[in-house]
Amino acid sequence: MGGNNMGLENKSFRKFTDEVCSQVKCAEMHEDIKEELNCHLQELEEEYIAQGSTCEEASKLAVAHMGDSEKIGFDLNKIYQRRPDYKTLFICSIFIAIGLLVQFSIYKNAPKIISYNDYMKMIILTILGGILGVVVYFLDYRKLEKYSWQLFIAATILIGLIIFFGKYVNGNRNIIFLGTAFDLSTIASVLYIISLCGLITKVYHSKYGILKLLLMICFSGYSILLTNQEVSFVIYCVLIVGLLMYSGIPKKLILLMLALGTFSICTFIFSATYRFHRFISIFIFARKGDMNMDYVVGKIQLLLSNSKFIGNGISKEVISTTPLINVNFIFTYIIYSFGWIVGITILIMITLLLFNLFKTSKNIKNSYGKLLFKSITLALTIQFLLPIMSNLNLISSLYISMPFIGYNGSSVIMNMVLIGLICGIYGRKNLSKSLASSSSSIVTQPE
Template sequence: MGIDRNNKLEEYINKVCLLIKNKDVHSDIKLELTDHLESIKEEAMNSKLSEDEAIDKAIAHMGDAEVVGKQLNKAHRAKLDLKTLIPVLSISLFGLLIMYFIQTNSVVAEARNLKVFQQSLVYYLIGTVLMLGLYIFDYRELLKYSKHIYIGTIIIIISTILFGVRINGISYLNIGFAKINFTEISPFFLVIAFAGIFESWSWRTSFKFVLGIVIMFIPLMLISTSSLSTAFICIVLCLTIMITSKAKLKHIIISIAAVTIVPYLYIMIEPYRSKRLFTFLNPYSDPQGSGWLYIQLRKTLSSAGFLGNGFNLNPKTIPEVHTDFIFTYIVYSFGWLAAIITIIFIAFFIIRMMNTAKSTRYSYGKLLVIGFTAAFTTQFILSITTNLGFSPLFGITMPFMSFGGSHIITDMMSVGLILSIYRRKNLGPVLPEESLA
């Protein structure tokens, strides 16, 4: 008889859940309904009712399963965060439009042969599909793979350094049909790995602190051998993760002191390039002409009006304008007004990510969003300040806008995970199946 009685409660709960389309909330709702029904049942039994009568009273008190199910379905409907999606799509479409003008006006040498517009269109379509797929995917399932993602990222970075194809001094991962700048997109994977590893990390013990620093320092050291800009992004990312996962102030200060070895490592590996880092302060000071590009940037930006000069930028003015200097092209061609609007959309996107992090209940989801926020913010700032001549030429792309398949796709995938987190912002960790029975 006990089994039949339990089945009666389970049958009611299952009928309710069948009407709730958002399956992500089923586990929480089952637990909540079970708790309410058991509480009412116990109260009824304490008032001398039989167990069968108590169960019937509990179900009657909760209400008709169909009515309750429809109400809960309306309350827990999966939401697409348009306040995140709209600025991302706006920036991306503008980037695609820029690729069209760059190609049709031959702003970059061999732009027509490269077909930067057609390739970008393919990258954006693939990225959009993956973004929507990750929005549907339950991000919480990634937690158990955090260590695997970390180890895999380290292995791929090492393989890229040792066996990659060198193009313009940068090591690319050669996978046969494509060459991927894995170093550039490694922060995406490190965010996922670090969020899972440090989600419940205790920085208070000396062993855990040292181990945490080692875990963060290994990829940082490897990345710094290939890209100082990506290393800087990773430094900001690591410090942000430490602060969010409640590391002590003294630990953060020690970590900051420890990462100062990165620029020294870069100087040892690239002595000539490191000397040129501060040429932007006085571009005319180097007789060898290392400040030429800074001078070109200043001339190009100073000639741009509020509404721009059109799309006739000379290909010899600034090299690689479709990748590292896309913001300069925006200012020159579309004017400072378009540049300001672009920055506003970027700021709105960053603020929205911060709001999503604040409203996310699960600490793992919170760490993920904060990690992506740190990575995107640092990349945007570095890209814009470099284009304006306010910082060294790091050689960094603008998220969602610059030409390049690997970074466009991973940028869109990052947004997909952020949308997935927003969709499930009120949910805690995934519960074991046996606890849902």
């Protein structure tokens, strides 16, 4: 095919695809749509040439065969219209409303537990989290992949801030800013995972990839351990196992890396007695000899045993005598005050939320987006699971709040941003191309 004909072909095809895309509001889809349309046009052109048409005639006939560009664009706009996951937004909105109402009941009946300023601060942080979530939704999530190393460094900086400037608040080492304790360790854990979503297969396919990947995993794990926040470390471990499984790396190599990583981290934990005792306390019923923890465990057990199906009503005494009831043990308070019926309803809603997210992840075409979506879903799962088990006395009492419901400003902001991110991924679920320089680096992921 001569250069002039090729120019004519490109011009006519380009005009047609531009007209189609002018009707599609989701600009991120334009490149994928143009590529697909060009493939169809080229196939039609080849058929007409085989039938004896000239290149110029074949190009025109191919465009004519496709039909009205405006109608095609209108139909494609319906298909590729960017919409958030309304089921996820609806359930999370209910959780936020429940959290604000329950915190208000605590504020009104026990001002010493949560003051007016604390309650207003929670509302402000919730609004801020919502705004950031909306901003993240409108951003093209694929741009995150290009900044994966920067996110890894940012997570490490957060760890450094905790180590050098962190103060213990309610059992956790946090950063105090404007009178609010921010749990940067959990945020750093999630940031490490988000960064590794964009790095894991690139590093794996590079020279000495397995060794580099192992060093990155151990480095981030050690960093989190240095903050003395064992819950954040457990969250990180669960997320890294899930990420390795989702990435499509061969299972034998995953087992090898997990074995080496576990050995290295266990060596670090057992090298100091205090680290061992702090870490193992998560997996036993209560910290032996810790009178404060024994009291909390006993108090939770008492509240659960006295809980009724329709609730006991709000008790000022219970609010005043139960440590951290508005933060870490909010679910126990809900069951005792409003009944098992409300507690079970919340559990059902959490199950529906997580089931919907895991199901939705199968519809994401972009491999990086799918890996990111699944990792965030797993992060939300472990954040719900740990406080629920702790509040039901199934594991040792942990210093971790329930997402959207417990009084924890940094957790509310982080999780609302994560919800905005997965809604953004869902709204662009038909995108297949990567914006990273090496778009083919992600391994095809198993369903």
